[in-house]
Amino acid sequence: MIVAVASSRDREAFARLFAHFAPRLKAFLMRSGADAVTAEDFAQEAMLIVWHKAAFYNPERAAASSWIFTIARNLRIDALRRNRLAFREPDPSELPDDPILPDAAFDESENARRVNEALSALPEEQRKVLQLSYFHDLAHGEISRRLGLPLGTVKSRLRLAVARLRETLGDMQ
Amino acid sequence: MTVRHLPxxxxMIAYATGVLTEAQALVIETHLALCPRSRSLVEALEHxxxxxxxxxxxxxLHTDALARTLARIDAVPGYGNAPMPDPEIAAFPEPLRRYQMTPWRTAGRGTQIRRVLTPEDGDHRVIMFKIDPGRKMPQHTHSGVELTCVISGSYSDESGRYGPGDFEEADSDISHRPVIDSDVPCICVVSLMGKVRLEGVVGRLLQPFVRL
Incomplete structure (x- = not known):
């Protein structure tokens, strides 16, 4: 679909990507503590970058979701640096349970499927620490404070999660 | 060429989740350009x-979010291409080619340094070193984290030998004195934060001249 956006500047393909990802990009930023208006603007800006950079997307290297994730991640770094985002403290009540939705299955690529499976197979405690570090932009110390866990425990859970992903990866090569 | 020293x-998690500064991320990306193993780990983390x-x-979203975005597509021309860098910069790994750099300047015998102009971000900065074979860097410690990736040549310090693509992280616990042990100059890219303290008599004499 991104390939269609790139090669024929296909607005319909873009609209489908937008319908799937823009609401999730907004959710992504709200988890970092941005208000709804800022997050909405961020989602639009990220999708604008998707449009302009679609030609650089290589479907053999990355799933659509991971490519769009990296765009959003870099945009957030950029926005934080320029202080364009006024982040509020995330409300702790938002933290506990990110429901794990049944795989939205936007990506059909083999690698994406495997990583998805590996994520689903992670123990809840590891997945939670992983989610906090991806979406809440929290340093390890902060995660440990929020979850009331020793720093060493946070780090070791993250490492275990990464080790699991690394194994998956071994199979991919 | 096998990279032996990995981050x-x-x-790597900090990089993939976007919590490193741009200066630090640039050193990691230079390493990634030279190390397929780390690259596939980052790919998995990004997946x-x-x-x-x-x-x-x-x-x-607002009901008109898509319409607004499409309107912005029409309003904004595509991203222009970056200007062509000078030939030496063009030979560096890709992530470094995105940045302007100051010219080389001499910082002590056999040692040249240049700034890689990453955006202003507190006291984080990126410096490229080109050091002649056999030269020793002054013994130094750090008040912040120092990340190094070797681009060409090699050096050794107390913790091992570092060649192209190798990555080293040093913090305030580490005092090291790298020696260039390749027969070509060693070029490396280093992100620094805080003050680098040179030690020993020579180091203290050098300090005012080598503001890193």
Missing amino acids: SDDI AGGALLDRLPPAA
């Missing part, structure tokens, strides 16, 4: 980021 998982993004419960 820790902690720093995980994508999968987690996919699973987020969507947040409702």
Whole structure:
């Protein structure tokens, strides 16, 4: 679909990507503590970058979701640096349970499927620490404070999660 | 060429989730350009980021969000190409080619340094070193984290030998004195924060001249 956006500047393909990802990009930023208006603007800006950079997307290297994730991640770094985002403290009540939705299955690529499976197979405690570090932009110390866990425990859970992903990866090569 | 010294998982997660500064991320990206193994780990971490993004419960958008974005597409021309860098910069790994750099300047015998002009961000900065074979760097410690990636040539310090693509992380616990042990100059890219303290008599004499 991104390939269609790139090669024929296909607005319909873009609209489908937008319908799937823009609401999730907004959710992504709200988890970092941005208000709804800022997050909405961020989602639009990220999708604008998707449009302009679609030609650089290589479907053999990355799933659509991971490519769009990296765009959003870099945009957030950029926005934080320029202080364009006024982040509020995330409300702790938002933290506990990110429901794990049944795989939205936007990506059909083999690698994406495997990583998805590996994520689903992670123990809840590891997945939670992983989610906090991806979406809440929290340093390890902060995660440990929020979850009331020793720093060493946070780090070791993250490492275990990464080790699991690394194994998956071994199979991919 | 096999890269032997890899970044820790902690720093790879920090990179993949976007919590490093641009200066630090640039050193990691230089390493990634030279190390397929680390590259595939980052790919897996980014897949995980994508999968987690996919699973987020969507947040409702304004009804005209798509229309507004399409209007912005029409209003904004495509991103222009960056200006062509000078030939030496063009030979560096890709991530470094995105930046302007100051010219080389001499900082002590056999040692040249240049700034890689990453955006202003507190006291974080990126410096490229070109040091002649056999030269020793002054013994130094750090008040912050120092990340190094070797581009060409090699050096050794107390913790081992570092060649192209190798990555080293040093913090305030580490005092090291790298020696260039390749027969060509060693070029490396280093992100610094805080003050670098040179030690020993020579180091203290050099300090005012070598502001890193």
